[in-house]
Amino acid sequence: MKVKISPSILGGSFSNMEKIISDLDQSNAEYIHFDVMDGDFVPNLTFGPQFISDLRSKTKKIFDVHLMINRVTNSLKDYINAGSDIITFHYEIDENLNEIISEIKKNNIKAGIAIKPGTSWEDIKKYLNLIDQVIIMTVEPGFGGQSFMHDQIKKIENICHYIKENNLNVDIEIDGGVNYETGELCITAGASILVAGSFLFKQDDLTLATNKLKDYFN
Ligand code: DX5
Ligand code: ZN
Numbered sequence: 001m002k003v004k005i006s007p008s009i010l011g012g013s014f015s016n017m018e019k020i021i022s023d024l025d026q027s028n029a030e031y032i033h034f035d036v037m038d039g040d041f042v043p044n045l046t047f048g049p050q051f052i053s054d055l056r057s058k059t060k061k062i063f064d065v066h067l068m069i070n071r072v073t074n075s076l077k078d079y080i081n082a083g084s085d086i087i088t089f090h091y092e093i094d095e096n097l098n099e100i101i102s103e104i105k106k107n108n109i110k111a112g113i114a115i116k117p118g119t120s121w122e123d124i125k126k127y128l129n130l131i132d133q134v135i136i137m138t139v140e141p142g143f144g145g146q147s148f149m150h151d152q153i154k155k156i157e158n159i160c161h162y163i164k165e166n167n168l169n170v171d172i173e174i175d176g177g178v179n180y181e182t183g184e185l186c187i188t189a190g191a192s193i194l195v196a197g198s199f200l201f202k203q204d205d206l207t208l209a210t211n212k213l214k215d216y217f218n
Pocket of ligand 1: 008010011033035066139140141142143144145146175176177178195196197198199
């Protein structure tokens, strides 16, 4: 199985974004991960659709957009029009998830559901035949640079088992505290996409760091 890497630009400085996108464009990462935060669903606030749209012309990499926001229905069109390739929203929001999924899919964009560490994987069972990826959060959403929560491994194993058993076509992406060691545990448990922020950005050469992480698992 091929492991994909989705570097999270939240790990870098927003003052340097064009260079970051160019470094990632030259890397072997398949995705670029965008963490949208609204200061409501999570305490932190990052950027909106304009930011994504402004970077769209700089690379052909897959834009993996992770919405940590409430009122997804209100702004979904803007994230679709910004050039997202995958849009993942949170299960814990208080909205009609089926409608959100069908709006995303109608626009030929991949749809994902993310779950916080405290949410059971069984809560999203009924959506798994409708979506393309799940994000299992291995930190509390809101900030980069947190420590990986090892108690989430069982959840990855369980959802992977269910996906395989039911022949579903859903990728498991892991978000939070990923490095060589924790990434290995997740891949062994059944994940196929790893988001990595601070681990990549604390190294001197972002392109090289990304390639090394990718090579490690492939
Ligand atoms: C956290 C974000 C993550 C974050 C990962 O809420 O969803 O994508 O950027 O950063 P690291 O890899 O530093 O945990
Ligand atoms: Zn994320």
